[in-house]
Amino acid sequence: MQLLRFLGSILCKGHGLVLFLILLLVGISIRHLEKDGKETLIAGALSSIYYPAQLVVSSVNRIHSVTYENDSLKRENARLKLERDNLREGLEEANRLRELVHFDNVWEYPIVTARVIGQNPGRFLTTFVVNRGTDHGIEVDLPVFTTQGLVGRISAVSRSHSKVQLLPDPSLHVSILVQRTRVVGFLNGGSANTLQAFVPSYTGVREGDTLVTSGLGGIYPKGIGVGIVRSLEKGDLDVVTNIEVAPFQKFTRLEEVFIMQKRPDWIVQEMLKNAEVH
Structure with a gap:
């Protein structure tokens, strides 16, 4: 205890x-x-x-x-x-180039494939730069296009690079043909999504018609796709109809293009210049 x-x-x-x-x-x-x-x-x-x-x-x-x-x-x-x-990008590029190579056989002129390496920094996309120049046989005024349709023309050249003037540029005028009616008109700039053109009135052009290059003017061969007629409006003059065109080309998405080694038709251009002077 x-x-x-x-x-x-x-x-x-x-x-x-x-x-x-x-x-x-x-x-x-x-x-x-x-x-x-x-x-x-x-x-x-x-x-x-x-x-x-x-x-x-x-x-x-x-x-x-x-x-x-x-x-x-x-x-x-x-x-x-x-x-x-990288493999996916390479596959997509290979598919695009395969289409370009296949498309090369359609034309009688040599084709040079070029890559887009720069765009103009302005508000409207009117030009871009490609990685081909005089060293590759490129000259001013050669047509530029893809399998989708017309892109524009070569406007300036250096040894290894070239500047391409695009269809939306208001200073670029292209002679066009309404595929269904065979009416000739002119493309007159616009934007990346909507191009402006005009054709003679009372010629039966309507919405949905396909526009292609007419072959007139001495630069672009006949038959390159341009776009589809989106809407029509009577112009200031009764003899002219203004057209809004949905372009085939997606100008903001271009990565590779064709440059057709087709020199401008000197005789046609001289005749046009003489017609303008007179």
């Missing part, structure tokens, strides 16, 4: 003393154990003490390993995505 009271008073004095007594009892018990028992007890105690630290270290290593593996997977995924995009 007195021993219980003594232990109770010790417990009331503080946790430090209690811990000391517990450790003292453990030490006495260890002294009376056999060698194997001591080693087992000490090993178990040390394992209990170091286990939280080992757990933290193991968790840190595991997180580091997962992070490294995740970064590696991200890099590999980015590499594979880049390769996939």
Whole structure:
């Protein structure tokens, strides 16, 4: 009974003393154990003490390993995505060039394939630059087109580059032919989405008619597609009808074009110039 009271008073004095007594009892018990028992007890105690630290270290290593593996997977995924995009872009370019090569056989003139490498920075898209020049046989006034239709003409040339004047440019005038009625008119600029043209009135032109190059004027060969008649409006003069044309060409999306090595018909151009003078 007195021993219980003594232990109770010790417990009331503080946790430090209690811990000391517990450790003292453990030490006495260890002294009376056999060698194997001591080693087992000490090993178990040390394992209990170091286990939280080992757990933290193991968790840190595991997180580091997962992070490294995740970064590696991200890099590999980015590499594979880049390769996939390059292959897809190469396939699309190959398909476009295959169409161009097939289209090359339609005309009697040599064809040069060129890549668009720059556009004018203005509000309206009227010119762009291609990567072909005099070193590739390119000259001013050669027609430029794609399998979709007419693009414009070469307006300036250097050794390795050329500037292309596009159909939306108001200063570019192209003689056109209404395919159904065979009526001749003129294209007179516009925008990337809508071109402006005029034809003689009372010739039966209507919405949905297809317009192609007429072959007149000495630059463009006959039969290159230009666009579809979107709407008609009577002009200031009764003899002229103004036309809004939906172009076949998507001027803002062009990547490769044809340059036809067809020199301008000198006789036709001279006759036109003389007609203008007189």
